[in-house]
Amino acid sequence: MKILITGALGHIGSSLIRELPYMLKNIDNVTLLDNLSSQRYPSLFNLPNHKYTFIQDDIRNTDMDKILVDIDYVIHLAAITDAAGSFSNAEEVERNNYECTKVIANACLKHNVKLITLSSTSVYGTQDEVVSEDCSLDDLNPQSPYAKTKLLEEELVIEMCNRGLNAVICRFGTIFGDSIGMRFHTAVNKFCWQAIHRIPLTVWSSAYEQKRPYLDLKDATNSFKHLIEKDLFDGEIYNVLTDNFTVKNVIDEIEKNIPDLKIEYVDNKIMNQLSYDVSNNKFINTGFQFKGSLQKSIKETIELFTYR
Numbered sequence: 580m581k582i583l584i585t586g587a588l589g590h591i592g593s594s595l596i597r598e599l600p601y602m603l604k605n606i607d608n609v610t611l612l613d614n615l616s617s618q619r620y621p622s623l624f625n626l627p628n629h630k631y632t633f634i635q636d637d638i639r640n641t642d643m644d645k646i647l648v649d650i651d652y653v654i655h656l657a658a659i660t661d662a663a664g665s666f667s668n669a670e671e672v673e674r675n676n677y678e679c680t681k682v683i684a685n686a687c688l689k690h691n692v693k694l695i696t697l698s699s700t701s702v703y704g705t706q707d708e709v710v711s712e713d714c715s716l717d718d719l720n721p722q723s724p725y726a727k728t729k730l731l732e733e734e735l736v737i738e739m740c741n742r743g744l745n746a747v748i749c750r751f752g753t754i755f756g757d758s759i760g761m762r763f764h765t766a767v768n769k770f771c772w773q774a775i776h777r778i779p780l781t782v783w784s785s786a787y788e789q790k791r792p793y794l795d796l797k798d799a800t801n802s803f804k805h806l807i808e809k810d811l812f813d814g815e816i817y818n819v820l821t822d823n824f825t826v827k828n829v830i831d832e833i834e835k836n837i838p839d840l841k842i843e844y845v846d847n848k849i850m851n852q853l854s855y856d857v858s859n860n861k862f863i864n865t866g867f868q869f870k871g872s873l874q875k876s877i878k879e880t881i882e883l884f885t886y887r
């Protein structure tokens with residue numbers, strides 16, 4: 580089995596490229612493609628003793644025909660991923676993310692390669708109840724340019740599945756948990772960083788009691804194994820999240836490790852008034868077990884900073 584992972588040096592990719600060769604026994608080679616736009620060079624340090632090929636290139640400039648001729652699966656992670664920051668570079672986010680997915684999906688269709696592509700639970704936006712994958716397009720309410728582009732990418736992939744592409748779309752919750760290429764711009768990791776450095780935790784004014792979907796990185800990595808082993812390339816969308824938490828839940832867990840945290844309430848363009856829960860039942864019904872733990876992963880992240 581030969582796998583291509585795009586965006587391989589990122590938060591999720593840098594964990595996946597270390598775990599996957601052990602999780603799936605029959606992998607011959609893992610090809611890693613990343614343009615290093617987010618400068619995660621250390622993600623290539625001390626990789627396990629396995630056969631890797633690294634290609635430093637932008638997906639949009641890469642000769643995918645040459646790469647895919649020898650590949651069985653693509654896990655497409657490459658994207659500009661800062662949702663809150665995407666208000667100031669909306670065009671670049673759409674150009675980069677949409678084009679990358681289009682290039683990858685077209686090449687997978689042409690070479691009959693199976694594709695796992697990443698979306699986000701942020702496509703749900705404001706909702707007033709538990710939401711599932713059945714939520715109609717009209718009811719989806721993405722709040723940022725990043726999330727709006729994810730929705731366009733989903734539509735593109737679904738349309739291509741109708742033309743014969745073997746793909747699956749995962750709507751991931753916000754990742755928590757550490758990896759060598761991890762980032763600290765999303766809720767749980769950002770709060771850990773601020774708490775460790777005794778910076779007041781910047782909580783969006785309306786968000787303290789609002790529920791949002793989160794995904795432990797360990798569950799994320801396992802979900803790829805599950806999709807490949809179960810051959811779930813059925814053109815479906817799956818919500819992949821460990822659980823829904825409020826900001827209060829997250830801060831309570833951090834406080835167990837670092838007491839007396841200070842909170843500063845700030846405004847952000849993604850803020851809205853509604854709390855929403857996302858259901859992960861559809862993915863569980865395929866036989867997947869979520870085992871991640873907010874408590875354990877927060878503790879592990881904080882313990883990385885031994886000087887604190």
Ligand SMILES: NC(=O)c1ccc[n+]([C@@H]2O[C@H](COP(=O)([O-])OP(=O)(O)OC[C@H]3O[C@@H](n4cnc5c(N)ncnc54)[C@H](O)[C@@H]3O)[C@@H](O)[C@H]2O)c1
Nearest residue numbers: 586589590591613614616617637638657658660751753754
């Ligand atoms: N991290 C989360 O909380 C989260 C939640 C939901 C969905 N996702 C999705 O999961 C995927 C991976 O997320 P992540 O957190 O690992 O992101 P990340 O930002 O840590 O990594 C993305 C990687 O893609 C690379 N990249 C960007 N544009 C590229 C291009 N044109 N060509 C080649 N490489 C390119 C970057 O250099 C980076 O290493 C993304 O699609 C993201 O939208 C992430």
